[in-house]
Amino acid sequence: MEELFYQKLLRIMPENQVKLKESMDKHTTLHIGGSADYFVTPAGTEEIIEVIRLCNKEGMPFYVMGNGSNLLVSDDGYRGLIMKIAEDYSQEWIKEDGTVIAQAGILLSKLANRIAKHSLTGFEFASGIPGTLGGAVTMNAGAYGGEIKQNLISVKVVDTDGNVLTLRKDELELGYRTSILQKKGYILLEATMKFEHGNQEEIFARMQDLNRQRREKQPLEQFSAGSTFKRPEGYFAGKLISDAGLKGYQIGGAAVSDKHCGFLINKENATAKDFVTLIQEVIRIVHEKYGVTLEPEVRFLGDFRREA
Ligand SMILES: Cc1cc2nc3c(=O)[nH]c(=O)nc-3n(C[C@H](O)[C@H](O)[C@H](O)COP(=O)(O)OP(=O)(O)OC[C@H]3O[C@@H](n4cnc5c(N)ncnc54)[C@H](O)[C@@H]3O)c2cc1C
Structure with a gap:
């Protein structure tokens, strides 16, 4: 069965884009996670669609990831296929009138630089999101008062049956760290955005300033998935965790960052079990002290029954 499915994948894409038993700690910024049975890195739209159709036909579970910067993968890994849409699918086109079309795999830092080089303003906030x-459209990522939603015009997605759809921004149900892509399992192929013309020097200066603020406040030198929890209405997760006395609190190799309590980090070879246990403890203690229920922003992938 394993051999057969592998051969079928090789009919869709070259051997160097298909891996068996790929360790997920290499593909997540947390550096945690067991292996995926199959791991593919498509380089074209047809490959993405064909892989989805093959998985459906063969009853193979599949999951799509980007840069793995918001993902916690279980210690047992993933029984199925993971499709990483990243640098091999990352072209962008920038037009004179400020319209930007980009493929899903482009890194926000790279896209922000390209947009700035064209003296377009409005994407500076995204330059430090890794x-x-x-991943950013799916999560409606945001920072420093900006959100992906602001400049989005439309997206091209594939549904779970392999059909390509074009959706306008108002059809995307974009909310705080949520979108219809998450709810329906749509896979982003490309997004169209529109930006205003601005002063290039000021745009680069703003990006540098935001990135300096990040370096000062966030534990960028440690393995994390960014803010582990969503911002609870009326509060800041980091402040609640700090006020609860949990700064530096550690379980196994996972810890609450000393620098920013909203970031839980992989401090010393943490397992997914350490990380999940820490998340649960933080939620429990904060709820006990302040009656606020923190909700994870980080996405969980795989079977966590062993970790629970
Ligand atoms: C140091 C650090 C700082 C961070 N700062 C911020 C911040 O300021 N603001 C913020 O919002 N986030 C922040 N994050 C979290 C993370 O970078 C964002 O959520 C980012 O948008 C995730 O993108 P990704 O490509 O890494 O997605 P992944 O982690 O790979 O996946 C995240 C989710 O997106 C889905 N997904 C990925 N690609 C696709 C696709 N092509 N189609 C459909 N679904 C897809 C996955 O299935 C998963 O559900 C930070 C993370 C780190 C490590």
Whole structure:
């Protein structure tokens, strides 16, 4: 069965884009996670669609990821196929009138630089978010008062049956760290955005300033998935966790960052079990002290029954 499915994948894409038993700690910024049975890195739209159709036909579970900067993969890994849409699918086209079309796998840092080089303003906020455009649209990523939603015009997605759809922004149900892509399992192929012309020097200066603020406040030198929890209405997760006395609190190799309590980090070879246990403990203690229920922003992938 394993051999057969592998051969079928090789009919869709070259051997160097298909891996068996790929360890997911290499593909997540947390550096945690067991292996995926199959791991593919498509380089074209047809490959993405064909892989989805093959998985459906063969009853193979599949999951799409970008840069793995918001993902916690279980210690047992993933029984199925993971499709990483990243640098091999990352072209962008920038037009005179400020319209930008980009493929899902482009890194936000790279896209922000390209947009700035064209003296377009509005994407500076995204330059320090370490994800792909696919992950960012799905999560409606945001920072420093900006959100992906603001400049989006439309997206091209594939549904779970392999059909390509074009959706306008108002059809995307974009909310705080949520979108219809998450709810329906749509896969982002490309997004069209529109930006205003601005002063190039000021745009680069703003990006540098935001990235300096990040370096000062966030533990960028440690393995994390960014803010582990969503912002609870009326509060800041980091402040609640800090006020609860949990700064530096550690379980196994996972810890609450000393620098920013909203970031849980992989401090010393943490397992997914350490990380999940820490998340649960933080939620429990914060709820006990302040009656606020923190909700994880990080996405869980795989079977966590062993970790629970
Ligand atoms: C140091 C650090 C700082 C961070 N700062 C911020 C911040 O300021 N603001 C913020 O919003 N986030 C932040 N994050 C979290 C993360 O970078 C964002 O959520 C980012 O948008 C995730 O993109 P990704 O490509 O890494 O997605 P992944 O982690 O690979 O996946 C995240 C989700 O997106 C889905 N997905 C990925 N690609 C696609 C696709 N092509 N089609 C459909 N679904 C897809 C996955 O299935 C998963 O559900 C930070 C993370 C780190 C490590």
